[in-house]
Amino acid sequence: MRALRSALATAAVLGAVVSGCGVGGSETTGTVAAADPAPAADPATTSVELSVPQANATPPFDTPHVVGVPAGWNASVWARVANARYEAWTPEGDLLVSQPGNGTVSLLSPGSDPSAVPQQRVLLAGLTQPQGLAFDTWHGRRVLYVIESDRLDRYPWSATGPGPRTTVVDHLPDLQPGGDDVHRLKSVVVGPDHTLYFPLPSSTNAGLADERMDPPRGTVATVDPDTGTLRIFARGIRNGEGLAFAPDGTLWVAVNNRDTIAYPFHRAYGGEPDAFGKVIPGYVTDHPSEEVARLTPGRDLGWPTCNPDPDVDPGVAGTALDEADPPFTPDAQNNPDGKVRNCTDLKPIERGIPAHSAPLGLHFLPAGTLGAGRGEGAVLALHGSWNAQPPRAPAVVWMPWVAADKTLGAPQTILGGFQDANGERWGRPVDDVIGPDGALYVSDDKSGAIYRLTPKTN
Numbered sequence: 001m002r003a004l005r006s007a008l009a010t011a012a013v014l015g016a017v018v019s020g021c022g023v024g025g026s027e028t029t030g031t032v033a034a035a036d037p038a039p040a041a042d043p044a045t046t047s048v049e050l051s052v053p054q055a056n057a058t059p060p061f062d063t064p065h066v067v068g069v070p071a072g073w074n075a076s077v078w079a080r081v082a083n084a085r086y087e088a089w090t091p092e093g094d095l096l097v098s099q100p101g102n103g104t105v106s107l108l109s110p111g112s113d114p115s116a117v118p119q120q121r122v123l124l125a126g127l128t129q130p131q132g133l134a135f136d137t138w139h140g141r142r143v144l145y146v147i148e149s150d151r152l153d154r155y156p157w158s159a160t161g162p163g164p165r166t167t168v169v170d171h172l173p174d175l176q177p178g179g180d181d182v183h184r185l186k187s188v189v190v191g192p193d194h195t196l197y198f199p200l201p202s203s204t205n206a207g208l209a210d211e212r213m214d215p216p217r218g219t220v221a222t223v224d225p226d227t228g229t230l231r232i233f234a235r236g237i238r239n240g241e242g243l244a245f246a247p248d249g250t251l252w253v254a255v256n257n258r259d260t261i262a263y264p265f266h267r268a269y270g271g272e273p274d275a276f277g278k279v280i281p282g283y284v285t286d287h288p289s290e291e292v293a294r295l296t297p298g299r300d301l302g303w304p305t306c307n308p309d310p311d312v313d314p315g316v317a318g319t320a321l322d323e324a325d326p327p328f329t330p331d332a333q334n335n336p337d338g339k340v341r342n343c344t345d346l347k348p349i350e351r352g353i354p355a356h357s358a359p360l361g362l363h364f365l366p367a368g369t370l371g372a373g374r375g376e377g378a379v380l381a382l383h384g385s386w387n388a389q390p391p392r393a394p395a396v397v398w399m400p401w402v403a404a405d406k407t408l409g410a411p412q413t414i415l416g417g418f419q420d421a422n423g424e425r426w427g428r429p430v431d432d433v434i435g436p437d438g439a440l441y442v443s444d445d446k447s448g449a450i451y452r453l454t455p456k457t458n
Contacts, residue, residue, distance in 0.1 A: 045069065045413065050451075051076035055117050060426045060447050067417035070371070072456030075415065079108055079118055079450040084443040086187060086361060087433045087450075088133035091142060092159055095435070097443060097450065098146075100129040100185055105146060107161075108450070114437040115452065123161060128174075131241075132187035136194060138225055147198055149184040150174040152223065169223045169230055172200065173213065179203030181259070189243045189251075196223045197251060201239040206258040206304040208334055211235070218303055220253060220295060236301040236346075237291075242362030246294070247376050248406050253301075254359035254380055255291040259387045260284060261307060262332040265315035277332045282317065285388040286310065289326045289352030290359050292380070292399070292408060299347070302328050305335035306343035310352050323352030324410070351399065351408045356385030356392045361431030361443075364401070369434055370414070371455045376401035378408060381429040381442065384419065393419040394428045396442055415442060415453060 050065045056077045067075050083101035090096060095108040095118070105124040110116070124130070129149035135157065136143055142157040151170040155162035176182050183201030190196055202210045202218040210217040220234045220243070234253070242254025261284055262277045269275035270282050288307035293299075302308065306328040313319040314329060328343035335341050353359055361381040368374065377400040384394035395418070397411035418427040428446040435441050440453040 045416075046071045047417070048073070048075060053077065053117050056080050056449070061449070065417070065426065067415060068413065069453060070414055070456065072371075073414075074454045076115065076452050077449050078115075078441065078452035079120060080448055081106055081108070081120070081443070081450055082448040083445050084430065084448060084450060085185070085445055086131050086133055086431045087441060087443055088135060088144075089433065089435060091135065091157070093436045095433075095441060095450070096123065096133050096144075098130045098133055100131050100149075101445075103127045103130065105130055105133065110435075110437075114435070114439065115454075124155075129184050131185040132189075132198065134188050134190050134196075136190040136225075138194060145188050145190070145196065147186045147188040149186065152188060152196065152198065154225065167228075168196065168225055169228045173203070173215065173217050176203035176217075180207065181205040183239045183256075185241060187241045187243055189245065191222075191245070191251070192249065194225055196225055197221070197233065197243055198223075199237065199240040199243065199253075201241070202303070204304075205260065206238075206331065206334060208304060210304070220251075233297060234295045234299045234301070236299075236303045236306075238303040242292075242359050242380065244362045244364050244378065246364050246378075246406070247366075247401055247403070250406070251295045252362065252364075252378075252408075253291070253293055253295050254353075254362045255293070255301065255303075256358050257288050257290050257355070258304065258307065258331075259356070261287050263315070264307075264329050264332040266337075267315060269315065269317055277336070281389055284355075285390075286321060286355050288329075289323055289349065289355055290357050291349045292351040292353060292359065292362070293349045294407075301349065302343065302346050305331050305341045306346055307331055308349045308352055310355075321354075323354065325350060326352040351410075353380075353382070353411065354392060356388040358383035358385060358392075360429075361433070363433060365434060369438070369455075370398065370440065373456075374398070374400070376403070379414070379432045379440070380411065381432050383428050383430060384425060391419065391423045391425075394425060396429050396432050396440075415451070418444075 052061045083099045085098045088096045107123040108118040110118045132147040134145045144155045144157045152168045153165040188198040222233045239256040240253040263275040266276045270280040289310045308326040309329040310321040310326045311319045325348040327348045330338040364378045382395045385392035395413045396415035398414045399408040419425040427444045431443045442451040
């Protein structure tokens with residue numbers, strides 16, 4: 001069955017999204033081949049020119065760009081927001097956008113015409129790398145949660161905006177002396193019982209020391225909003241910035257997995273008679289899978305000792321890839337030959353995403369949200385790779401919710417074209433939220449933009 005699924009998946013990926021025709025700086029190093037496709041395009045994807053109001057037509061939007069969207073959809077540059085990351089709609093119908101590089105959260109106010117360029121102002125300033133935003137009702141009062149790199153705060157919310165902040169939990173793991181790949185940015189979601197969930201991303205690419213820190217990094221934590229008590233909910237999660245609750249009420253995470261993985265088998269590969277423990281670019285490009293997984297209390301997603309492996313024939317060059325529930329392979333550096341940990345004890349990941357896609361904003365949507373033809377499912381922003389050759393293209397993908405199995409189906413690209421044929425890219429999506437008008441609003445931290453996609457309604 002795994003081989004059959006792989007053949008079908010390989011055929012689907014050949015329907016690549018169109019490439020944009022703008023210009024931009026490359027995020028990769030080394031020789032770049034033809035652009036690597038994102039996951040398979042929506043079956044009815046078409047190319048449209050990105051609509052740009054004159055007020056937003058500064059670089060990179062001073063030249064035309066073509067994007068791939070499902071047939072009948074339109075796409076526009078709705079707003080320009082420098083370093084735009086995560087988004088949240090206020091109860092009053094305004095859009096909040098975090099800007100970690102600026103230390104700010106901005107508020108964008110649509111007018112009577114939701115397609116028009118919104119008014120914009122800085123709402124919160126002087127913060128430390130703020131990213132995740134979430135609204136909730138706490139003890140009968142509307143509140144806004146903002147998570148910075150080192151603390152999680154609560155602001156009472158009214159029609160006039162936020163009141164004085166209260167720290168829910170501070171001293172979160174942030175800059176780490178000796179960390180070789182420090183991940184500072186964090187997201188936050190609110191559970192049905194008002195518990196807050198957020199990642200504590202790793203300080204290293206694949207270091208065992210993160211597991212021994214207090215609190216341990218490479219985890220997803222919870223905090224009680226009343227007491228500030230922090231607990232570790234799940235482990236083995238290198239950088240799980242995408243967090244969302246599925247239709248069945250379970251928590252899901254989208255994970256940026258490790259880079260520069262060493263070949264984990266004692267066999268020939270890439271011209272090496274025994275490639276074990278060697279970092280071979282051809283293997284790195286497709287390994288390990290990024291993870292989209294259901295989290296339950298105590299679940300472990302393997303990092304940094306076990307890696308989800310999409311190979312139908314593990315370790316064989318040119319084998320078909322299958323990203324549906326990929327099993328684990330021991331990490332050559334941290335778990336050589338499985339001597340430190342038995343990776344078969346870990347439950348396979350529910351849904352793999354091609355390696356180095358860098359998944360970020362994850363949101364589940366009700367049936368019909370993105371057009372009458374779509375059921376329940378999730379949207380996921382893929383930021384694109386830096387250490388895959390050719391580079392993995394940025395995109396926004398849709399994954400259908402498979403209610404019978406309580407899982408997510410294969411991703412289909414619903415917004416692509418950010419990467420040119422030479423591997424250079426002009427945009428990188430970060431988050432994707434539905435607005436009060438039913439449009440999909442996508443943030444982009446490279447171009448400094450919020451895109452507005454209006455789905456086909458019939």
